[in-house]
Amino acid sequence: MQIRSFVAAAVGLGLVTLSACGSSSDDTGSGASKTVTLVSHGSFAYSKDVLKAFEKESGYKVKVLKSGDAGQAVNQAILTKGNPQGDVFFGVDNTLLSRALDNGLFQPYEAKGLDKVGAEYQLDKDEHRVTPIDSGDICVNYDKAYFSKNKIEPPQSFDDLVKPEYKDLLVTENASTSSPGLGFVLGTAARYGDDGWEGYWDKLKANGVKVVNGWEQAYYQEFSGSTDGKKAGGDRPLVVSYASSPPAEVVYADPKPKTAPTGVATGTCFRQIEFAGLLSNAKNAEGGKALIDFLISKRFQEDMPLNMFVYPVVEGASVPAEFTEYGPAAKDPATMAPEKIAENRDQWVKSWASLVLK
Amino acid sequence: MVLPVAFFGVFFAYPVAAIVVRGLKGDGTWHLGRIADVVGDPGIRHVLWFTTWQALVSTALTLLIALPGAYVFARFDFRGKDILRAVATVPFVLPTVVVGTAFLALVGRGGLFDELWGVRLDTTVWAILLAHVFFNYAVVVRTVGGLWAQLDPGQEEAARMLGASPLSAWRKVTLPALAPAVAAAALMVFLFTFTSFGVVQILGGPTFSTLEVEIYRQTSEIFDLATAAVLTLVQFVAVGVILAVHAWTVRRRETALRLVDASLTSRRPRGAGQWALLGGVLATVVVLILLPLGVLVERSLDAPGSAFGYYEALTGDDSGIFLVAPIEAVGNSLTYALAATVIALLIGGLAAAALTRRAGRLVRGFDALLMLPLGVSAVTVGFGFLIALDEPPLDLRSSWILVPLAQALVGVPFVVRIMLPVLRAVDERLREAAAVLGASPWRVWREVDLPMVRRALLIAAGFAFAVSLGEFGATVFIARADNPTLPVAVAQLLGRPGDLNYGQAMALSTILMVVCAVALLVLERLRTDRTGEF
Numbered sequence: 001m002q003i004r005s006f007v008a009a010a011v012g013l014g015l016v017t018l019s020a021c022g023s024s025s026d027d028t029g030s031g032a033s034k035t036v037t038l039v040s041h042g043s044f045a046y047s048k049d050v051l052k053a054f055e056k057e058s059g060y061k062v063k064v065l066k067s068g069d070a071g072q073a074v075n076q077a078i079l080t081k082g083n084p085q086g087d088v089f090f091g092v093d094n095t096l097l098s099r100a101l102d103n104g105l106f107q108p109y110e111a112k113g114l115d116k117v118g119a120e121y122q123l124d125k126d127e128h129r130v131t132p133i134d135s136g137d138i139c140v141n142y143d144k145a146y147f148s149k150n151k152i153e154p155p156q157s158f159d160d161l162v163k164p165e166y167k168d169l170l171v172t173e174n175a176s177t178s179s180p181g182l183g184f185v186l187g188t189a190a191r192y193g194d195d196g197w198e199g200y201w202d203k204l205k206a207n208g209v210k211v212v213n214g215w216e217q218a219y220y221q222e223f224s225g226s227t228d229g230k231k232a233g234g235d236r237p238l239v240v241s242y243a244s245s246p247p248a249e250v251v252y253a254d255p256k257p258k259t260a261p262t263g264v265a266t267g268t269c270f271r272q273i274e275f276a277g278l279l280s281n282a283k284n285a286e287g288g289k290a291l292i293d294f295l296i297s298k299r300f301q302e303d304m305p306l307n308m309f310v311y312p313v314v315e316g317a318s319v320p321a322e323f324t325e326y327g328p329a330a331k332d333p334a335t336m337a338p339e340k341i342a343e344n345r346d347q348w349v350k351s352w353a354s355l356v357l358k
Numbered sequence: 359m360v361l362p363v364a365f366f367g368v369f370f371a372y373p374v375a376a377i378v379v380r381g382l383k384g385d386g387t388w389h390l391g392r393i394a395d396v397v398g399d400p401g402i403r404h405v406l407w408f409t410t411w412q413a414l415v416s417t418a419l420t421l422l423i424a425l426p427g428a429y430v431f432a433r434f435d436f437r438g439k440d441i442l443r444a445v446a447t448v449p450f451v452l453p454t455v456v457v458g459t460a461f462l463a464l465v466g467r468g469g470l471f472d473e474l475w476g477v478r479l480d481t482t483v484w485a486i487l488l489a490h491v492f493f494n495y496a497v498v499v500r501t502v503g504g505l506w507a508q509l510d511p512g513q514e515e516a517a518r519m520l521g522a523s524p525l526s527a528w529r530k531v532t533l534p535a536l537a538p539a540v541a542a543a544a545l546m547v548f549l550f551t552f553t554s555f556g557v558v559q560i561l562g563g564p565t566f567s568t569l570e571v572e573i574y575r576q577t578s579e580i581f582d583l584a585t586a587a588v589l590t591l592v593q594f595v596a597v598g599v600i601l602a603v604h605a606w607t608v609r610r611r612e613t614a615l616r617l618v619d620a621s622l623t624s625r626r627p628r629g630a631g632q633w634a635l636l637g638g639v640l641a642t643v644v645v646l647i648l649l650p651l652g653v654l655v656e657r658s659l660d661a662p663g664s665a666f667g668y669y670e671a672l673t674g675d676d677s678g679i680f681l682v683a684p685i686e687a688v689g690n691s692l693t694y695a696l697a698a699t700v701i702a703l704l705i706g707g708l709a710a711a712a713l714t715r716r717a718g719r720l721v722r723g724f725d726a727l728l729m730l731p732l733g734v735s736a737v738t739v740g741f742g743f744l745i746a747l748d749e750p751p752l753d754l755r756s757s758w759i760l761v762p763l764a765q766a767l768v769g770v771p772f773v774v775r776i777m778l779p780v781l782r783a784v785d786e787r788l789r790e791a792a793a794v795l796g797a798s799p800w801r802v803w804r805e806v807d808l809p810m811v812r813r814a815l816l817i818a819a820g821f822a823f824a825v826s827l828g829e830f831g832a833t834v835f836i837a838r839a840d841n842p843t844l845p846v847a848v849a850q851l852l853g854r855p856g857d858l859n860y861g862q863a864m865a866l867s868t869i870l871m872v873v874c875a876v877a878l879l880v881l882e883r884l885r886t887d888r889t890g891e892f
Contacts, residue, residue, distance in 0.1 A: 042850065072578045076835070080744050099581060174564040177579045213564050233472075349580065354401055357564055 036287030037063045037086030039279070041073035044090060045307040046300070054294045060287045069214065070179045071096060078103045081280055087288035090133060090276040090295065094123060095182050097130065097275065098342030106130055106277030107285075112293045113314070121273050121313045123338050130275035133295050134310035137243035137330040138183035139269040140170070141262045143225030146237035155238065157267030158191050161204060168208035170238040171222040174357070176349045178214050179272070184240045185352050186341065187270030190334035194344070201355055210236060211356060219245070225262040227253060243269060244309040246327040247320075251306060260326040269330035274310065362709035362728070362770075369763050370731055373742025374590070377577075380745060381587025396588040402572070406592070409568040412483065413552040416490035420547050421540070423491055423642060424498035430639040431499055432506035434627050444878045446643055447496040448651070451824035451874045453845035454493075454556020454831075456867040459852060460650040461489045461561060463657050463864070470653050485561040490554065492646055494547040501543035502536060509535055538607045545604040549597065553733050555831050560852075569593050570831075574737040590738050597733030601726050651871060658864035668861035687847040688869060691827055694843055697762035698769055698826035699819050705766065706773025706818065713774070714781040728774050731767040736831025739764060743836050758841065764832040769822030776821060780814040781807070824874050844870045 038044075044066050051062055065086055067073060074092050077084065078100065092100045100106065106129040114122075114131065121132035140161065142154040155161055161170060173181030189197040212218050220228040223239035226249060246260035253261075276295050278288045294300055301312035305320050312319065382388055396402055431443055449457060465471050465488070466480035479485040509532060517527040555570040562571065569589055576586035627636050661667025672685040706728075713725055731739070743760060784807055792802045830845040837846050844866055851863035 068578070071581075075578050075581045076744070078581070079741060176575065177564070211564050346580070346582070350401075358401070358404070 033284050033287065034059065034061055035063055036060045036088070036284050036291050037065060038291060039065050039073070039077060039084070039086035039089045041070045041091040042066050042068060043070075043308060047303050047307060050299055050303045053299065054291075058287075058290050058294070060284075060290060062291065069177075071177070074100055074105075077279070078105055081105055084279040084281055084283075087279060087282035087284045088276055088291050089279055090274070092130065092275050092277070093179060094271075094273045094275075094336075094338055095179060095186060095341055095345065097123060097338050098345070100277070101129060102342070104280055107280045107282070109278045109289055109292060111289075111296055113296050116314045116316065117296060118313055118315060123273065123275075130277040131292050131296060132313045133274050133276050134301075134304055134308065135271065135273045135313055136310045137269040137333045138180045138187065138240065138272055139243045139330055139333075140184075140265040141223070141225060141239050141241045141245050142265060143223065143237035144259075144261055144263055146224055154263060155265050155268075157265070158188060158200065160265070161209075161238075161268070162200070162207050164207070166207065166238065168210075169236055170204070170208075170240075171210045171212060171218045171236040172240040173215050173218050174211055174213050175352050180215050180240050180242065181211075182345075182349065183270040183272055184268075185348065186336055186345075187268065187334045189344070189348060190270070190336045197348075198351060198355060201352065205356055209356070215241065225249075227261075238265075242309065243327055243330050244305075244311070244323065247322040247325075248309045250326045251322055264327060264330070266331040269333035271330075271333040271335045273313070362705045362712065363724070365705050366727065369743075369747075370734075370739065370767055373746040374734060374738055375742075376746035377583075377738050377742040378587045378590055381583035381585075381590075392584045393588050393591070396585050397592065402585070402589070405567050405569060405572045408566065409552060412486060412490075412566075412568070413548050413554075416487050416494070416551040417544050417548045419487055420491045420494045420498055421544055423646070424495045425502065425540070426635060427495065427639045427642065428499045428503035428506055430636055432503040433511075433625075434632070434636055435625055436627070436636060441879065442640075442643060443499070444875065446499055446647055447878050448871065448875045449492050449647060450494070450496040451821070451828055451878070452493075452871060453828035453848070453867075454554070455560065455845050455849045455852070456654070456828075456870060457489055457493060457650075458557050458560025459848065459863060459867055460654045461485055461492075461557075463653045464650050470649075480561060481563045481565070483566060486554075486558055486566060488646075489557045489561060490547075490551045492650060493557070494550055495643075495647065497546050497550070498540075498543045501546065502539045505539040506532075506536060541607040542604060545600055545607065549600050549604070549733050552596065552600070553593065553735070555736065569596075570735050570737065573735045574831075577737060577741055586738075590735055593733070593735055594730075597730065598726075601729050601733065604729070605726050654864055654871065655868050658861065658868040660864075661861055668858070668865040671858055671862050672865055687842045687844050687866065690837075690841050691844040691870075692873075694758075694761045694765060695823050695826040697759070698765035699822045701762060701766035702769030702773050702822040702826070703815065703819055706770040706822070707777060707815070709770070710774050710777035710781050713778060714784075725774070729771045732771050736764075736768070736829070737835070739767065740832035740835030743832070760836050761833055761841075761843065762826070764836060765826035765829045766822070767832075768829050769825050772821040772825060773818040776818040777811065777814055780811050784810050820877050820880065824877050827870065827874060 044064065054060075055062055063086070068076065070091050070093060073089075074096050077089050081104065089100075089105065092105075101124065108127050108129050109131070110128040111131045114128070117132055119125075121135060123132070124130050140155065144154070147154045152165055155163070155166055160166065172184055175181040175185040185197075185201075188200050191197075192200045210222065212222060218239050219226055219241050220234075221232045222234045222236045223229040223241075224234045224237050225239070226234070226245075243264050243266075246262045246264060249262055250256055250260050276292055278285060278292060282288045296314055298314060298317050301314045301317035304310055304312060305323060311323075382390065382392060427446070431439065462480060463469050465478065465485050469478070469480070471477040471479070479488075514527050514531045517531050518524065522530065552568070553570045554568050555574065558566060558568045558571045559574070562568075567575070569592065573586050573589045573593070576582045576589065627633050658668055659666070661671075664670075709724070709728055743764060747760065788806050789802050792806050793799075797805065828845060829843075830849070833843050834846050834849065837843050842850065848863050848866050848870070851859045851866065
């Protein structure tokens, strides 16, 4: 008995000192007002010198914490909102916006330069809890080589996708785990209405649509049009991806082809907007505000397209030539009011999953 | 006993409870009605059914494939046996991410089978089952083989002398002695496959989902905390039942058997039948275990240009994923695993000591409690850490110690299982004699207990270290982006497109595998024959 309590005391002391060492030596950074921390999903990308320029001008040091995909990053931010991991969160899109706002993830801040951001992107006009940063279109991409070889016209619309000549050609993403997958489902709901979209998916399923978990797997493994997909032996010439994917194929190709190897079915698009917001309980709110201002500055907006393959939202920010040259802009993409998404999203995803995955 | 209980209270029960409460009590009122809703949901029912079904089939397959292996390792002497046993154990401590990756490289698109025969299993349930067998082969070989090696073959021979046929002698003598060990091993395998996460996540596609994966999806993707909380409770109950049965079989195992030194029972194989059996087992180990691991190594060396191109790429920090070069994950992982090992040894050692000194129901319950982290959703623990440990005095959310703490939770059960039999074998009268002769308690421990348990401590340390190194489910939530561990880095690399990232993932996995294998080989040298159940 004596032994044990003695050892326990010694061990207890040891543990305390151990954790004390831990807490004194760890540098969270957010406590220092000179560091501002940006939390984002894994796809956030930027040019180092652009961020360095901001650090120089503002005097803040920027720390970036990236993890998971968009949905996971938002959920984790909500779960830790009482004591957030950073000051600014970037990467909540219009499909998940309501979840973030309803859970009080952000505090209001009207960014400097917001007047140059198109009104159609501002989905929280009254309170400014989020600031639009970029937009993109989720569309079906097609493998040009496949369709010219087989002398079939590539599909152009949602209606086309259920036709027999496109049987077993399309791969999409799981709507409950992937943001393009969810966007595509919302696109069909916008096109066929609350009562019609499930019937459409019935037909799509009968026409052999394949569902995989994430965009990477769909685009780089299953899709026959991407460089990696070809290598992996992908055998589906249609994939749910982005309107900016064809330019990306060209930019990353070596040597650069004259035309993009893939095209966009312009009638299958759904508009996605990504936002940033100042986290409630941010430790360095001032730094966070400066960072949000910077995210909608011309310099960052023009740096984004070739890093993340998204379109700027600020008027006058130029788009790289590759975008206009290799990828046509979506024709009148489907959109949906955030309120409507908020009201139906979870139920729709559930019905979609039981309809398509079972 | 106080310290382990406190440790589990603060770092296990409290975070898990926090998540469950948060899920079931979203806006201040309890939604207990949710439990019925969730359990009645056809989709969830399907998940429950699939979880149970695949665990049963995985367990049956593992027993079928591993029991001959257990026999061969127990009864035969052959060259390279120690190395082979260590190799067979490597999968068990490999991160599930790596195992998923290895099987993708084997049975996925463009994998080895695809190249050779055009066979692809990556979206079928077979890939999951195979990976589970790969994982748990060692559990059966070690648990059952360890006992089998110490059974006195003389008893079976005596039965034969008295006229029993070989089969009935085996059935009446050896089988009853082995049965509890087989049952315990089967239950362990069932528990591990029932709560399988990484393997199903990578190989299951969107159609196959175990309870653990579903908890993860509901929490992190669908954000339906209520459903996740209910599922956590369901899993909790299921795991509790499995562990209770396991504890019962383990106690049955501690009944008196005539055990002899393992070195006396194994000999060179004789006759064609025995050689064939040995050959068959060796072939199984090669195909089932070495092949996936080999494919992993081969892919990691498959860089364009130079063989070590992917390894060199690991040292560059412009990969855009991490703030640091991926190779730094190795340093992080080792530091975390060391800290986790220290914590797990302290907590597990104290717990084992407490369990040795006392008996009774309460203590047995405590024993089972210590096993719970093996079966409770690591995802839940990770999330619980984020939610629960975020206010003073325990604001550890951004402290590095959080990761080792979570990893130690998984290591403790192993430490307890390994230390307990050894501590129980120390004769109490030795301690009493020493005390009577005037030794202080400290000195009694140093002179009597320590020499006897030193080896077991080292082995427990090795296991805790390897398990910590590979822990993924909880770490993925709490490791910070600027301090990734090896498994987290592998998962992030796998999630990114392009050959270079895939190759780096393979290279990191290989490094991880080599570290685990080396640790195990060292242990294999230290192994005594009375250590534990693993």
